[in-house]
Amino acid sequence: MSVRFTTLLVLSLLTAITAAQPTSYCNPINIDYGYTPFARFAENGRHRTTADPVIVNFRDTLFLFSTNQEGYWYSADMSDWTYVHRKFLRDDKYQHDLNAPAAWVMQDTLYVYGSTWELDFPIWKSGNPTANEWEIAVDTLNVGAWDPAFLYEEEEDKLYLYWGSSNEFPLLGTEITLPELQTTGITRPIMLLHPQEHGWERFGEYNDNVFLPPFTEGAWVTKHDGKYYFQYAAPGTEFSGYADGVLVSSNPLGGFRYQQHNPFSYKPGGFARGAGHGSTFTDAYDNYWHVSTMVISVKNNFERRLGIWPAGFDEDGVMYSNTAFGDYPTLLPASAGGKDFTQGLFAGWMLLNYQKPVQVSSTFGGYHANYAVDEDIKTYWSARTGDAGEWLQTDLGAVSSVRAIQINYADQDVEFLGKTQGNRHQYVITGSVDGEEWDVVIDKRGNQTDVPHDYVELPAPVEARYLRIENVAMPTGKFAISGLRVFGTAGGERPDTVENFVVLRSPLDGETTRMASWMKWKQNPLADGYNIYFGKAEDKLYGSIMVYGANQYYFTGMDKADAYYFQIEAFNASGISERTQVTRVR
Template sequence: MKKIVVILILCSFQMVIAQQKTYCNPINVDYGYTPFERFSTQGKHRATADPVIVNFRNKYFLFSTNQEGYWWSDNMLNWNFVYRKFLRDDTYTHDLNAPAAFVMKDALYVYGSTWKSDFPIYKSTNPTVNDWEIAVDTLKVGAWDPAFHYDDDKDKLYLYWGSSNVWPLLGTEINTKTMQSEGYTVPIVRLFPEDHGWERFGEYNDNVFLQPFIEGAWMTKHNNKYYMQYGAPATEFSGYADGVYVSKDPLHGFEYQQHNPFSYKPGGFARGAGHGATFQDNFENYWHVSTIFISTKNNFERRLGIWPAGFDADDVMYCNTAYGDYPTLLPEFAKEKDFSKGLFTGWMLLNYQKPVQVSSTLGGYHPNFVVDEDIKTYWSAKTGTKGEWFQTDLGQVSTINAIQINYADQDVEFLGKTLGKFHQYKIYGSNDGKKWQVVIDKSKNQTDVPHDYIELETPVEFRFLKMENLHMPTGKFALSGFRVFGKGHSEKPEKVENFIVLRSSPKKYGERRSIWFKWQQNPLADGYVIYWGKSPDKLYGSIMVYGKNEYFFTGADRADAYYFQIEAFNANGMSERSEIKKSE
């Protein structure tokens, strides 16, 4: 077989950029475009989801849906793409869909979703290049949304799978020699939306027209306990999340963890944190990779995010998504940190809803959509040609540490994976809007960077930033977010006052899966973060809210008491947190 290796190394050409210590979600990889015409009736667009990251020989290997290949990285920042089709014929119209990947006895294995029993398991000992062999020609059990777990303590292999709003997730043991199930299949977990509010279908968890889906199985073993992770209620919603059941047996006796969903991000710019996988970095710290929704041109328009995760002293599994789409420390620079407290750098968003100017505007794709902190909305210039530009006013001279550029897909021409495409641009800074200095020069960039993130080696001080387009890989020059991070030099908000939690009493009839928060609007605040949990010392959940003084939380478990806390933030920093409120 002819080996085709395509390695795309994300690099920068600007003098002020050195080794980065941070990354920012959505992660910046060269996402392929949806391969399906029927999903492109409202416009062709990039799309992937259902990610798996495994650590193999101290390198991170990332597989996700319909990419005609996969990525690997040494540091979780620079991702190298390896082109590889795992299809043997045209039986399937897509490549790996919701793939499984696992390490067993010094080899990396990959398997794609199928309802049939005709998809092989592939094996590689050299996956940084396209060097794969078929480990078993046909996995007879067949599995959609599969996940394998190799228990090296027992030298046993298990398979979990399922994607349904009727059936539970299933599990079976796989013979490590034949790589086949020996026929004993058991139900593992199912949804209980009548008790778990976050499992209800719909953007507002209201079960509006379908029952919720359970999917995205993943297993992690920690302290001789098995953590069965699953996604719900559906990929196209901001409340898409991962929950977890725990057992001392890999196939039986799973119990719902008290802290659930453990991976949840319904607010902020990049929303959704479901159908993911948990992995360890090279320093034995845990991370969780999962699906971010956009769902503008199609329900399956999605991206990927990575969040710090772990297990606390009581073996409670958590994933910290607070400020989870702001600059976050990379593994090498986070190895001594407490992951339960998060890895956010403290660099604030400097241009939320600030004034903007542009070179041109296409129809209703208004300029202010670039700074509204909503990945679903975007501005588009009339063309994609050199010279189109976007300018943002920070409102004051500010310290700038990093910039994230989120391109949107407007009038793009591609279906499926593209190679050799690239973005080029320059970013200028000014304090008066007249005299400009080059801050970032990507005029020689030769890589595809749809969510480019640049951390400056030396922070700069500017009020205005201007991005000039030099080259687009396809389509118009369009942005869903030009996000500037650092610190302003004015006041940060005061502590939030009059934080009220409204919920039906357990002794009265009412909808206890939903909780209404109200608080006094802080005139200096851009937004707020609500922390939640079922113990005052385990407020692992979080919800980011912009520009409002209320939030309707629909993700509560009916029977349990909760604890809540809130803080305000703006471009200058975060307030002190409020007192903790208990809701029975």
């Protein structure tokens, strides 16, 4: 470090104090994920994990509950999340806390309930959840409900429960009596999967494993414009294609029909993948969003994170969520400016250091340095220690305008099980235009919070070619990073429009009859990657797939009976190409 470091440190602290409120966030969302509480799930290494999220808007504050976190988070802006420690289950019986919890607002009260096949879980309620003030609303619900979800209809003063998680049995629904908070005793089957018709519901990473039926779970119901949108997850939480589909009905407990445009929440490519088992909520501006589970599944199939996507209903009542550039900087609700999210809320800052040169202080085993810039959350670089002074440096290739940085820590030789508190990540990031003189870009040496996916939007653009992150303190384990991701704008050329884009659909035979397409295109020498957009109408290309470092993709998530439309675009650190003309396949 140069002698300028101390002076620039003081200036950076002053800048941090006066920094403007962030206008963006980046998936996976940056919350203090707990570690798996189960030793049997940590045989290949202890790790952070949560899944099955539900977010509800209570008095214009968002409350987030998810699996095995011994508490919950709340946020007024979807950027800063405050954790509240609270165990809802009985300590004398359960090692863990809530699995796939349900949360809903009813008559100005927030309610919470956890998954169970037994009849010994209470329903909790609170009128002041930010202060952790809770009481038991009913000691036992008279049905065992795994993956529960509740829908309260204020106009009718009626409450409905939906639940189920199985690769054999249907998802179910029932009415809950008020004020008793018990079922009427009448349970109705809502839906089963149809993997013989819907490719994305088929089991496996590539929807091609037929040895095991797919799983359906994660019920959630949103009422919009007089219709009930029943959401469900398939085919398995460990797969990149883990997604949410939707059925529609005018009846809350029956008559649901498959929405033609499915899956509505889907993210099989990019840095962090998966967009299944979630919930749909509205922000303080009445905009719709969808939160769901993202996949890591390296140390255990249940190693997972959370992502939030802009969502909504189009003019024809089609429910969608937009995951295009879904793990790039995304605009926050306050800057959304409207309810039409069909074009997404991508902030426009490109990834500047994909597969660019890196240098490191040390390397542990086979966890090589380039894994920190390969846009795959499943791979990571690890230093030999977690000591202060370990570092990683990335070369952007040319001086660029840096707007935001995301630091995704990985778990290597961590010691914790379950939810731990008082953790903190401390680090400093410096930047240089020439590799000689270094300025402080981000200073978190005094940070007292746990930030496993820290995302920092800079108060003003910083010109740099080289960026170095230096470790100061880790909560546990070695200094390991799955993605040091630098976003901003670069000089140079953006790619031209993709040429020779061809989509070949599978024939009318075999196990994947009509449910798969092979896409190929001419490799663009300027492209880092490509976005493929698809849908069942030319003006409803709501599905998206991000592909890095290839000029082909085998898409196995198609519905058997429908025609499809496709477009593709190329992108690099300098920008995004024009999309191709729409291609129709019958």
